[in-house]
Amino acid sequence: MNKADILIIGSGPAGSVAAEMASDSGLSVYLFEKDKIGGVCLNYGCIPTKTLLNSAKIIRQIQDAEKYGIDVEGYVQLDHKDVIKRKEKVVRRMTLGLNATLRDKATTIEGKAKILPKEDDIFVVKVDDEKYYGKYLFIATGSEPIIPNIEGLEKSFDKGYAITSKDALELKEAPESLVIIGAGVIGVELADYYSAAGSKVTIIEKLDRIVPSMEEEVTSILKKSLEKKGIKIHLNSEVTKIDKDEVYFIKKDEERVVEADKILVAVGRTGSTKGFGLENLSLEMNGSFIKTDNYLRTSEKGVFAIGDVNGKSLLAHAAQRQATAAVKNLEENVDDVTKNAIPSVIYTTPPAASVGYTLEEARDAGIDAKEINLSLLYSGRYVAENVELNGICKIVYDRTNQYFVGAHLIGSYSAEIIAILASFIDLKTNVHEIEKIVFPHPTVGEVIHDIAEAIVQKIKKHNEILESSNRHGK
Secondary structure (H helix, E strand, O other): OEEEEEEEEEOOOOHHHHHHHHHHOOOOEEEOOOOOOOHHHHHOOOHHHHHHHHHHHHHHHOHHHHHHHOOHHHHOOOOOHHHHHHHHHHHHHHHHHHHHHHHHOOEEEEOOOOEEEEOEEEEEEEOOEEEEEEEEEEEOOOOOEOOOOEHHHHHHHHHOOEEOOOHOOOOOOOOOEEEEEOOOOHHHHHHHHHHHHHOOEEEEEEEOOOOOOOOOHHHHHHHHHHHHHHOOEEEEEEEEEOOOEEEEEEEEEEHHHHEEOEEEEEEOOEEOOOOOOHHHHOOOOOOOEEOOOOOOOOOOOOEEEEEEHHOOOOOHHHHHHHHHHHOOOOOOOOOOOOOOOOOOOOOOOOOOEEEOOHHHHHOOOOOOEEEEEEEEHHHHHHHHHHHOOEEEEEEEEEEEOOOOEEEEOOOOOHHHHHHHHHHHHHHHHEEHHHHHOOOOOOOOOOOHHHHHHHHHHHHHHHHHHHHHHHHHOO
């Protein structure tokens, strides 16, 4: 009998980390993968996207070389075919590394897994004609693109005009023109890359701003940066029909049309919950996602849902965090994942990052919240390395308890700086303690210290006013 302590369906960031964690805890694991080890993130998402975006950043630095005192002779351009080759090399290297790690941690079963009804209170998963048994079942099947109900879209996919983000990362040639439906993280990142690759890019977004999951001023700066690169952005616009290479949309009650060699559909993602026997479990759902409690437990005992499939946070690092928590929570609830501040990053040029509350969200949560917005011009490193000097760092803080509750920034090194800010938020580090930290000079991260100093002074002034008011009141 093929028996293990845990059966894990899906080898993306959640599944692979859960397998490693479980093995390190002395548990046996069967890890099932229907496609490629590493899941969407490693093969069709996080890693390949960032590889492309790094090439976009480099070509733009070369194009701006004269502004940095460097003469570049001749015509310099991005070779999309070579970028894709490099992307494939990067993914291959990362995949080999993950395979080597998992080889000693779990028994990996390649093939389409299907959950069968339990036998003697044991979970059963079948691949081909082979059955596998386990005490616990982890569902880590991730997410997939939402395909909206738009007239002509299905035909457009069939004819090769419409593509998903996965397809966009595998195109052998950059299209002359690209229309992107949706201005979320995936949409703007791929817009940034393909614009650098020479495509004429148009974004059509139904809402009134891009990347609505991020702080409004940050995304407003990002929008201007994208438009400066020649990317056309239509907000408050709804796509109504696609006819071959033509995209029809309504903006300000007026029908408009734009032609495109390729049409990228990037309106969001939904839980991957179909086609692997989920109906044989008694699970409570939250729309297209599997509902879990704060400890990743589903409504059926012994079943955990981790990563994108539970809809809590569709981010690879959140999935990894959930994976470690779920293994710890096998026997008892000891690790509550909702207590973490989960940062998010847009890897455009410039990058943007966010974690925790916005000012409005913090006040809605009953926090005595205030905000400080500091230009990155206060950082000598930032000024020395950039020509587009529009970066900001906004910190939302709890005035009563004197710690950060949110951080939002755009500018170079944002993706790295946000990790520091997330740590301060997670640990509820007092601003007086942050003020004592010595940041290396010159770094962009020094602005955190500047903001902490400013907050300390504002809190001091606020307390003095309160004390004066109390004295006069008496």
